[in-house]
Amino acid sequence: MPLSFQILATGANTGRARRGRLTTPHGAVETPAFMPVGTLGAVKGITPQELAAAGASVMLSNLYHLALRPGVDAIERLGGIHAFTGWRGPILTDSGGFQVFSLEGLRKVDDGGVSFRSHLDGSPLRFTPEGVVNLKERMGVDVAMVLDECPPWPIERSAAEASWRRTLAWAQSSREAWRGNGGGLFGIVQGSVFPDLRQRAAEELSQMDFDGYAIGGVSVGEPGHDRRAVVEWTAPALPEGKPRYLMGVGYPEDILHAVSQGVDLFDCVLPARNARHGVLFTRGGVLRIKNARFKEDPRPIDPECGCPACARTSRAFLHHLTRAGELTAAVLATLHNLRFYLDFMGEIRQAIELGTFEDLAARLASSSEEPASGLEPLAPVTFDPNEQVRS
Ligand SMILES: [Zn+2]
Numbered sequence: 001m002p003l004s005f006q007i008l009a010t011g012a013n014t015g016r017a018r019r020g021r022l023t024t025p026h027g028a029v030e031t032p033a034f035m036p037v038g039t040l041g042a043v044k045g046i047t048p049q050e051l052a053a054a055g056a057s058v059m060l061s062n063l064y065h066l067a068l069r070p071g072v073d074a075i076e077r078l079g080g081i082h083a084f085t086g087w088r089g090p091i092l093t094d095s096g097g098f099q100v101f102s103l104e105g106l107r108k109v110d111d112g113g114v115s116f117r118s119h120l121d122g123s124p125l126r127f128t129p130e131g132v133v134n135l136k137e138r139m140g141v142d143v144a145m146v147l148d149e150c151p152p153w154p155i156e157r158s159a160a161e162a163s164w165r166r167t168l169a170w171a172q173s174s175r176e177a178w179r180g181n182g183g184g185l186f187g188i189v190q191g192s193v194f195p196d197l198r199q200r201a202a203e204e205l206s207q208m209d210f211d212g213y214a215i216g217g218v219s220v221g222e223p224g225h226d227r228r229a230v231v232e233w234t235a236p237a238l239p240e241g242k243p244r245y246l247m248g249v250g251y252p253e254d255i256l257h258a259v260s261q262g263v264d265l266f267d268c269v270l271p272a273r274n275a276r277h278g279v280l281f282t283r284g285g286v287l288r289i290k291n292a293r294f295k296e297d298p299r300p301i302d303p304e305c306g307c308p309a310c311a312r313t314s315r316a317f318l319h320h321l322t323r324a325g326e327l328t329a330a331v332l333a334t335l336h337n338l339r340f341y342l343d344f345m346g347e348i349r350q351a352i353e354l355g356t357f358e359d360l361a362a363r364l365a366s367s368s369e370e371p372a373s374g375l376e377p378l379a380p381v382t383f384d385p386n387e388q389v390r391s
Contacts, residue, residue, distance in 0.1 A: 003184030064096020080140035184211030202237035275333035
């Protein structure tokens with residue numbers, strides 16, 4: 001079954017924001033939606049059941065990591081990616097372009113693809129646009145991302161243009177290789193912080209008629225105003241009736257901004273990675289649970305949250321577990337942060353339907369605690385295989 005996308009509402013006072021539904025072979029995704037990142041097939045620290053209970057309707061996974069270990073042959077023999085991981089909802093797989101291109105010194109790009117060495121054992125591998133599409137079809141993913149080249153920031157115009165040209169050619173090869181037996185294929189707009197490259201890529205990809213379109217090459221260390229500008233140049237240039245996905249973003253403020261520009265899908269390691277560092281998102285702003293002021297704080301993490309952690313765990317207990325380096329601290333914090341992000345997306349969807357989207361943005365701006373955008377970035381600019389950057 002191919003993908004289909006319906007726009008259900010474009011409320012008043014919501015800019016270009018839209019409330020939609022992406023239907024996939026493994027169920028529907030109500031948009032705007034946040035896709036938790038399960039790099040190796042699971043979101044770190046929690047079970048597939050807990051992920052579903054938190055309200056996730058789609059999980060993101062990473063071809064680069066799965067192709068290295070356990071390998072696509074093994075996943076195929078075990079019945080495909082859904083049977084293998086136990087996640088029954090839709091799965092989107094990134095190609096690993098971001099990971100591969102961060103393997104400085106371990107990779108070599110040519111017009112046909114990218115050759116690299118595994119960060120695990122040094123074994124040589126090669127990704128081509130056609131090969132990546134084939135691997136994803138064999139795994140049975142619901143949404144496959146094309147292979148792209150994700151340039152670093154900052155980058156010279158000439159280098160950005162060469163990479164941009166190659167990414168467009170790869171998109172064309174991917175589109176031709178896609179058999180469309182199940183799920184859908186998304187193209188990826190690159191072009192760094194150059195508006196004309198972004199707009200031309202959006203136009204050329206639109207003509208290739210993908211099932212959806214992603215804005216890539218952001219969250220690579222650029223300042224927030226550049227990231228927002230890229231979204232403003234690109235999102236309106238993409239086809240109205242297809243889903244739009246902003247890759248690797250981000251903070252709640254960035255998500256709200258992108259939704260206002262008509263973006264439908266998001267993924268980011270922020271909620272889960274911050275959870276493992278004791279940084280919790282709440283409706284009042286960000287809490288650093290290791291802080292001494294939480295030592296005897298009997299309140300839940302966020303009194304308005306309905307997650308399993310907030311139902312029973314005090315800030316004092318989570319402070320204690322986090323300080324002690326107890327595994328359970330990461331589990332509870334991850335359950336909370338994911339639920340926060342997923343609830344936040346639910347509030348966005350409702351606000352678009354009700355025409356109250358601007359109120360949501362105003363409320364976020366008036367949070368009493370530290371704003372999330374004030375967090376020092378936890379995402380390093382380059383790929384550290386042990387810390388797993390974008391996805
Ligand atoms: Zn909670």
